[in-house]
Amino acid sequence: xxxxxxxxSGTISGARLVASREIRDQLRDWRILSPILVMTxxxxxxxxxxxxxxxxxxxxxxxxxxxxxxxxxLLMVVxxxxxxxxLVIALESFxxxxxRLSLEPLLATPLTDGQLYLxxxxxxxxxxxxxxxxxxxxxLGGLYLRLGWIPPGQLLLQVLLLTFAQAVVMVSGAVVxxxxxxxxxxxxxxxxxVIMPVxxxxxxxxxxxxWGRYDVLWLILxxxxxxxxxxxxxxxxxxxxxxxxxxEIDVLNLQWxxxxxxxxFIRGSANVIDWYRDLFRYSLRSLRSPVIxxxxxxxxxxxxxxxTAARFRIPSEAFQFDRLNETLESEFAQxxxxxxxxxxxxxxxxxRALGLATLFGIFSFGIMGEILLMLPIAxxxxxxxxxxxxxQNAAHFLIALVLPHAILEIPAAILIGGAILQLGMTxxxxxxxxxxxxxxxxxxxxxxxxxxxxxxxxxxGAAILETYVTPRIALMMLSG
Amino acid sequence: xxxxxxxxxxxSMTILIETFDLSKSFGDFHAVEGVTLQVEAGEVLALxxxxxxxxxxxxxxxxxxxxxxxxxxKIAGFDVxxxxxxxxxxxxxxxxxxxxxxxxxAHEYLEFFGQIYGFTLADTRxxxxxxxxxxxxxxxxxxxxxxxxxxxxxxxxxxxxLLHDPPILLLDEPTSAMDPSSAKIVRESIFGLRSSKRAIVxxxxxxxxxxxxxxRIAIIQDGKIVAHGTPEELKLxxxxxxxxxxxxxxxxxxxxxxxxxQVKILQYGSNWIRYExxxxxxxxxxxxxxxxxxxxxxxxxxxVGQNLEEVYLRIVRDNPLRTEFP
Numbered sequence: 098x099x100x101x102x103x104x105x106s107g108t109i110s111g112a113r114l115v116a117s118r119e120i121r122d123q124l125r126d127w128r129i130l131s132p133i134l135v136m137t138x139x140x141x142x143x144x145x146x147x148x149x150x151x152x153x154x155x156x157x158x159x160x161x162x163x164x165x166x167x168x169x170x171l172l173m174v175v176x177x178x179x180x181x182x183x184l185v186i187a188l189e190s191f192x193x194x195x196x197r198l199s200l201e202p203l204l205a206t207p208l209t210d211g212q213l214y215l216x217x218x219x220x221x222x223x224x225x226x227x228x229x230x231x232x233x234x235x236x237l238g239g240l241y242l243r244l245g246w247i248p249p250g251q252l253l254l255q256v257l258l259l260t261f262a263q264a265v266v267m268v269s270g271a272v273v274x275x276x277x278x279x280x281x282x283x284x285x286x287x288x289x290x291v292i293m294p295v296x297x298x299x300x301x302x303x304x305x306x307x308w309g310r311y312d313v314l315w316l317i318l319x320x321x322x323x324x325x326x327x328x329x330x331x332x333x334x335x336x337x338x339x340x341x342x343x344x345e346i347d348v349l350n351l352q353w354x355x356x357x358x359x360x361x362f363i364r365g366s367a368n369v370i371d372w373y374r375d376l377f378r379y380s381l382r383s384l385r386s387p388v389i390x391x392x393x394x395x396x397x398x399x400x401x402x403x404x405t406a407a408r409f410r411i412p413s414e415a416f417q418f419d420r421l422n423e424t425l426e427s428e429f430a431q432x433x434x435x436x437x438x439x440x441x442x443x444x445x446x447x448x449r450a451l452g453l454a455t456l457f458g459i460f461s462f463g464i465m466g467e468i469l470l471m472l473p474i475a476x477x478x479x480x481x482x483x484x485x486x487x488x489q490n491a492a493h494f495l496i497a498l499v500l501p502h503a504i505l506e507i508p509a510a511i512l513i514g515g516a517i518l519q520l521g522m523t524x525x526x527x528x529x530x531x532x533x534x535x536x537x538x539x540x541x542x543x544x545x546x547x548x549x550x551x552x553x554x555x556x557x558g559a560a561i562l563e564t565y566v567t568p569r570i571a572l573m574m575l576s577g
Numbered sequence: 578x579x580x581x582x583x584x585x586x587x588x589s590m591t592i593l594i595e596t597f598d599l600s601k602s603f604g605d606f607h608a609v610e611g612v613t614l615q616v617e618a619g620e621v622l623a624l625x626x627x628x629x630x631x632x633x634x635x636x637x638x639x640x641x642x643x644x645x646x647x648x649x650x651k652i653a654g655f656d657v658x659x660x661x662x663x664x665x666x667x668x669x670x671x672x673x674x675x676x677x678x679x680x681x682x683a684h685e686y687l688e689f690f691g692q693i694y695g696f697t698l699a700d701t702r703x704x705x706x707x708x709x710x711x712x713x714x715x716x717x718x719x720x721x722x723x724x725x726x727x728x729x730x731x732x733x734x735x736x737x738x739l740l741h742d743p744p745i746l747l748l749d750e751p752t753s754a755m756d757p758s759s760a761k762i763v764r765e766s767i768f769g770l771r772s773s774k775r776a777i778v779x780x781x782x783x784x785x786x787x788x789x790x791x792x793r794i795a796i797i798q799d800g801k802i803v804a805h806g807t808p809e810e811l812k813l814x815x816x817x818x819x820x821x822x823x824x825x826x827x828x829x830x831x832x833x834x835x836x837x838x839q840v841k842i843l844q845y846g847s848n849w850i851r852y853e854x855x856x857x858x859x860x861x862x863x864x865x866x867x868x869x870x871x872x873x874x875x876x877x878x879x880x881v882g883q884n885l886e887e888v889y890l891r892i893v894r895d896n897p898l899r900t901e902f903p
């Protein structure tokens with residue numbers, strides 16, 4: 098028999114084995130089956146009744162548009178409810194199996210991590226999706242029979258794809274959560290990180306549907322697919338034997354966290370000079386890719402702002418600079434420029450903005466942080482575009498109003514943007530051999546090194562320049 | 578799944594498990610440190626140690642489930658880091674907790690694992706029948722695993738382990754938390770698995786189990802192997818030569834008995850003598866013969882005190898020391 102043993106070929110066959118066992122197990126569990134059956138058969142019929150009643154009611158008051166918008170919305174709801182079970186199944190499949198100690202025998206087989214992951218993903222998604230699609234068609238059948246309503250092809254496709262994408266996002270999120278929890282209880286507590294954004298998404302989708310902007314749903318779909326790719330990749334990265342069996346405790350160890358952060362922040366430097374040397378040699382080098390990405394993003398933001406100017410033009414009259422005269426200096430002074438109060442205010446505002454960008458970046462794989470940092474660049478691009486359209490020399494104004502302090506401020510923004518991106522991306526794919534927590538603390542320490550060592554001094558310099566130098570250059574160049 | 582299938586017994590390889598300086602750390606915690614072992618085909622090695630000593634971590638590294646932080650291990654010639662699929666195809670691992678899917682029937686469960694190892698359903702079914710007979714579970718194949726007793730569950734888990742007839746068995750606490758009769762059944766089943774083509778590693782903190790099952794014992798403490806050898810070697814090394822006690826039918830009447838020179842009399846009483854002997858197999862018959870010549874009939878001859886428990890406690894509790902036998 099041992100000689101006959103052949104290793105399964107291809108990831109799919111192994112994944113299919115895992116999935117089929119789990120699905121068979123689900124079909125024997127009444128706690129999973131009964132809600133699925135209710136959601137598939139009873140709930141769509143209830144929605145049929147609701148739609149019929151609502152149509153009748155709003156029709157009596159001549160507000161048939163409300164009914165017209167309600168029916169597609171209910172279509173989406175009918176699809177969403179069964180797939181919400183996929184989250185529970187996924188938590189059971191990943192965290193539950195670990196808790197019941199049935200995972201280790203599976204890990205000792207030749208199945209690869211990828212096969213196990215894919216198999217469990219399929220098992221978590223298939224049954225709820227089947228229920229959701231069945232529910233949608235039960236609902237549509239009922240609507241056709243009661244109201245003669247047939248959905249537009251595009252809408253039906255959108256709802257089916259949205260349902261699918263939401264299920265994949267929820268299951269991928271559940272895998273990530275399960276990898277950080279040793280019990281179903283802990284996983285359920287962490288599940289709010291999936292439930293809350295998804296429920297917000299459903300609210301947003303509802304508003305869009307009531308608004309009748311079905312084209313926006315394509316953008317949501319695109320975003321969902323991107324998120325599911327990111328989460329899927331993250332899940333695949335986290336679902337490996339080492340993490341699954343290496344993690345035994347859920348206790349937050351603040352002492353260890355602080356020690357690890359401190360170690361990664363100092364990185365064995367004996368003094369400040371040593372530390373700066375390491376910052377330039379190690380941190381800046383490791384930050385190269387995210388910094389390049391941030392630079393590209395900033396250039397794109399400027400171009401985008403410039404292009405937007407043509408679409409949303411500011412009237413040319415707004416750019417009459419011949420009124421600039423000697424009073425400009427006193428106006429600058431009123432704004433706090435050219436005084437110590439001014440530069441501390443600018444610095445604190447910039448630091449708060451960077452803090453906010455970091456916070457957003459942490460929860461969005463760095464993306465929202467980048468977007469927030471893009472905004473001022475896009476605004477500059479927009480004004481420069483408008484200046485050009487008004488027949489002014491945009492470069493002249495940029496040199497006068499932006500460049501003096503931007504010389505320091507933009508490199509600082511690019512550096513912090515890179516650090517935020519790296520911090521956000523670490524969650525997505527922690528380096529091999531490190532836990533998610535470990536690699537995140539390391540990335541946070543890197544972010545802190547860049548912030549304290551480079552960004553903060555650059556920002557202080559930029560604030561001082563913006564307060565004392567930029568206004569003078571502006572006065573010199575613009576007041577003629 | 579790619580990579581080589583099971584271990585090829587035609588290879589002229591006798592060392593089936595080989596580790597060098599195998600170590601594993603979780604952050605600052607060193608779970609296993611510098612474990613160097615060799616287990617040959619036909620041999621049973623018991624990893625003996627208290628809870629948390631690093632036995633399970635060692636087994637998990639040998640099964641390519643955990644990656645060593647230092648050192649290396651080869652299983653049936655496959656490196657645990659370079660070729661995890663090869664390693665896992667060559668091992669059967671019995672985990673401390675049976676880890677069965679309780680909603681499944683016994684045959685479904687084994688069929689599932691059989692398919693994972695690449696067997697056809699027909700082949701798996703034949704094998705399942707053989708294994709269930711071997712483990713005295715015939716007639717139970719259609720029962721749900723949730724209905725099985727603890728001993729039956731562990732035996733079924735053992736069947737899962739043997740399904741692909743692996744050359745290496747890694748058994749992690751096979752009888753822990755079992756009642757004595759279930760433990761005995763499982764222990765007997767494991768004893769029956771000894772084969773000249775197979776290497777078995779049993780992790781246990783049960784000394785009787787280790788003594789019954791193992792050819793060699795490695796005592797592990799705080800992640801390090803602190804003693805290693807056959808049970809006899811360990812006893813000799815830690816406790817000295819065997820001590821025997823002979824009970825006589827007639828009293829000595831205060832006279833010091835005459836025994837062979839190679840025997841060292843430690844104590845004697847009215848009708849008993851306690852002596853230390855380097856080679857009991859050779860010397861005990863001579864002792865009996867000499868006593869008989871001297872007119873003393875021997876009622877009993879027993880070995881005193883020197884059991885594995887004493888060795889273990891001496892090493893683990895009293896005085897951690899490193900003793901190795903090649």
